Amino acid sequence: xxxxxLVVDDVSTNRIVLxxxxxxxxxxxxxxxxxEQALRMxxxxxxxxxxxxxxxxxxxxxxxxxxxxxxxxxxxIPILLMTGQPNxxxxxxxxxxxxxxxxxxxxxxxxxxxxxxxxxxxxxxxxELHLRTRTSRELGFAETVPRLxxxxxxxxxxxxxxxxxxxxxxxxxxxxxxxxHMDRASLLTAPETDRPCDAVVMLPGPDAAPxxxxxxxxxxxxxxxxxxxxxxxxxxxxxNAETAALDMGASDCLVQPVDLEEFTLRIIRQxxxxxxxxHLRASARxxxxxxxxxxxxxxxxxxxxxxxxxxxxxRARKNRRRFALMLLDLDRFKSVNDSFGHSxxxxxxxxxxxxxxxNLRSVDLIARFGGEEFLVVLPETSIIDARIAAERLxxxxxxxxxxLGDGRFLTITVxxxxxxxxxxxxxxxxxxxxxxxxxxxxxxxxxxLVTISMSAx
Numbered sequence: 010x011x012x013x014x015l016v017v018d019d020v021s022t023n024r025i026v027l028x029x030x031x032x033x034x035x036x037x038x039x040x041x042x043x044x045e046q047a048l049r050m051x052x053x054x055x056x057x058x059x060x061x062x063x064x065x066x067x068x069x070x071x072x073x074x075x076x077x078x079x080x081x082x083x084x085x086i087p088i089l090l091m092t093g094q095p096n097x098x099x100x101x102x103x104x105x106x107x108x109x110x111x112x113x114x115x116x117x118x119x120x121x122x123x124x125x126x127x128x129x130x131x132x133x134x135x136x137e138l139h140l141r142t143r144t145s146r147e148l149g150f151a152e153t154v155p156r157l158x159x160x161x162x163x164x165x166x167x168x169x170x171x172x173x174x175x176x177x178x179x180x181x182x183x184x185x186x187x188x189x190h191m192d193r194a195s196l197l198t199a200p201e202t203d204r205p206c207d208a209v210v211m212l213p214g215p216d217a218a219p220x221x222x223x224x225x226x227x228x229x230x231x232x233x234x235x236x237x238x239x240x241x242x243x244x245x246x247x248x249n250a251e252t253a254a255l256d257m258g259a260s261d262c263l264v265q266p267v268d269l270e271e272f273t274l275r276i277i278r279q280x281x282x283x284x285x286x287x288h289l290r291a292s293a294r295x296x297x298x299x300x301x302x303x304x305x306x307x308x309x310x311x312x313x314x315x316x317x318x319x320x321x322x323x324r325a326r327k328n329r330r331r332f333a334l335m336l337l338d339l340d341r342f343k344s345v346n347d348s349f350g351h352s353x354x355x356x357x358x359x360x361x362x363x364x365x366x367x368n369l370r371s372v373d374l375i376a377r378f379g380g381e382e383f384l385v386v387l388p389e390t391s392i393i394d395a396r397i398a399a400e401r402l403x404x405x406x407x408x409x410x411x412x413l414g415d416g417r418f419l420t421i422t423v424x425x426x427x428x429x430x431x432x433x434x435x436x437x438x439x440x441x442x443x444x445x446x447x448x449x450x451x452x453x454x455x456x457x458l459v460t461i462s463m464s465a466x
Contacts, residue, residue, distance in 0.1 A: 012129050013037045013054065013328070017047040017061035017073065023114070027060065030118055036125075044068035048076070051083055055327070058128055059088045063099060071099075071106050078107035085135055087128040091116065097268055104274040110261075123252040127259070133389075134286065134372070140320050160185045161207035161280035164234075166196050167220060168212025168242075176210065179273045186280065193224055201233050207283045208238040208276055213265070219243050219250055225257040236286065238279035242267065303377040305355060306362035314376035314384050318437050321374070321386055326432025333387040333395030333429050336444040337365075337402070340422045340456040342381040353413050357421060360411045368405055369398070392429045392461065399425045399459045407457060424451035428462040 014036050016027045021042070028038045039054060041047035043065060051059070059077070061070035070090045077083040090103040093114040103111040109128050112121065163180060165173045165188055173190040180186040191199070196209070209228055211220035220241045228234040238260040243250055245265050254262045260279050263272060301313035309317070318334075325332050339345075339361065346354040358381065365375050365383060374386035385402075387395055403423055410418035426448025434440040443462040451458040 012057040012125075013039065014125070015039050015041060015047060015050055015054070015056040015059045017041045017044065017059065017065070017070065019043055019062070019065040023062065027116070030116075030121070031125075034122055034125075044070070044073040047073060051077065051086070055083075056086065057132060057328075058125065059086055061088065061090055063090050063092045063103065064094065071102055074103070074106040074108050085132065087132050089124065089128065097271075100268070100271055101274065104271065104278065109278075119252050123255040127255045127261075131260070131282070135282075136324075140317070140324065158184065158281075159284065160187060161277075161284070162186070162205055163188045163208045163210060163276065163280070164196060164206055164237075165190045165210050165212060166193055166224070167214050169215075172212055175269065176272070179269055180276065183273055183277060186277075193221065196234075197224070197227055197231065199233070205287075206233050206237045207280050208240065208260075209234055210276065211239065211241040213242060213244050222250060222254050222257055225254065225259060229258045236283065236290075238276075238283050240276060240279065242272075306359055306377050308362050308365075308383070309374065309376035311376060311378050311384075314374060314378065314386075315437055317374060318386060318440075321388060322430065322432040322434065322437065322440070324432070325388075325430060329431065330389045331391065331429055331431045333390040333392070333398075333427060334440060334444050335385040335387075335395070335399055335402075335428075336378065336426045336441070336448045337383040337385065337423050338425075338448055338452070339381040340424055340452075345419065345421075349413065349417070349419070353417075353419070356413055357411050357419060361406060361421065361423070364405055364409075365402065368402055390429075395427055395429060396459065396461065399427050403457065403459055422457035424448060424456050425459045426451060426462070427459060 014031055016024055016031070016038060018024050018027070019042055024040045024042070028040060031038045039050060039056065041050050044061070045068060047059070047061065050056075061073055063070035074088050074090060077086060077088065087109040088107070089110045089112055090108045091112040091114055092099055095113045100111050110124055112124070161184075163186055165176060170190065173188065177188040180188060211224065213219060220243070222241065225239060225241075228237070228239055239258065240261045240263065241254045241259055243254070243262065243264050251262045251264060261275050263275065301309055303310045321332060339357070342354065342357070345357055358377070361383070362377065365385065369375060369385065369387075372388055374384070376384040378384040387398060390398070403425055407420065407422045410420045412418055426444045426446065428440060428444040428447060430440050434443070447460040447462045451460040454460070
């Protein structure tokens with residue numbers, strides 16, 4: 010399943026229509042006919058996302074949202090509120106209550122699914138960052154989360170000076186947020202500086218032409234804007250581009266005409282999420298540097314990896330989502346040390362660690378597990394995708410000799426043992442034993458191979 014979604018609406022027809030749409034898109038859907046039932050279901054099932062109507066009798070979606078956002082246990086669940094009677098005050102109240110998005114019935118299926126995917130991507134990243142922070146805290150290295158109210162830096166890309174001036178005034182009045190007005194070429198060619206970019210607003214071009222959405226990929230590929238919130242503002246006659254923008258990496262997307270206060274609230278919410286993600290990343294880096302990092306390669310060490318793997322297994326069991334685990338062992342590494350010296354061996358280990366980092370996702374766990382052995386964990390990965398990743402790593406290592414820096418190059422190969430788990434292996438040691446058996450088979454069958462644990466196939 011792509012995720013578990015709780016739909017809350019006191020009109021049965023609305024619940025059924027949404028369930029059909031979401032189930033067809035491979036989401037697991039659970040239903041509640043009022044807010045009280047929803048609260049019980051949240052405690053029992055911890056959904057990945059909630060869609061709730063604000064028009065319910067009794068306790069409505071706004072009150073439900075405020076209650077869930079006030080609890081540390083449920084504050085990170087994305088909430089999309091919806092109404093069949095849209096008005097400005099309800100929209101603003103929903104955003105102030107903490108809702109990630111506000112939708113109007115009837116819901117356009119394509120846009121709805123795009124916004125769900127956008128929120129679930131953000132939720133997955135937040136979950137992974139929180140998971141790593143909790144691991145660091147249990148190891149005694151995590152820091153407390155600061156108040157998320159520092160002024161943010163927003164870049165306004167494109168648009169007219171008049172539009173930029175209006176947005177600048179609104180943001181400054183809501184928290185002294187800074188803005189910089191730049192055209193696309195200037196932003197994409199600007200040198201890196203110490204001044205962080207927290208958000209980029211892509212404004213329509215001359216004659217209300219829509220922003221060039223290809224710029225989304227470019228912004229996501231550049232270090233200064235990689236983690237920034239990106240919000241395209243689309244002309245009303247280009248609303249169909251909303252789905253494309255969200256799927257290309259936009260954090261939110263608005264269609265003109267848009268209320269300035271709503272626009273400002275959405276940007277401020279994105280700024281707070283960005284500040285939280287920045288803190289968690291920095292905290293995790295500092296914590297790992299203290300005692301959870303291998304000093305030679307800069308990867309996680311075995312102590313951190315085994316502790317964090319327990320959390321990954323627990324989450325997989327709870328969410329019923331599979332993950333992959335690889336054990337990689339450098340072939341005939343002892344001969345490298347014996348023939349070229351331990352300094353050469355250290356260079357090989359550091360180079361292999363760098364290649365693993367360069368070829369895996371930021372959410373993947375990479376650790377030096379023993380002398381020449383590495384551990385890789387791929388969250389939410391099928392056996393097919395895991396094997397493709399393992400073969401890619403094996404080929405990348407074999408076909409690119411390691412430069413020892415003195416004119417000598419070494420061809421290194423790696424044997425890989427691969428296991429797939431849904432968290433029900435029992436203990437971390439059981440899962441590691443399966444991967445280790447597969448690794449032993451790769452070694453026995455001639456090395457430079459990927460072997461999958463039989464029970465994972």
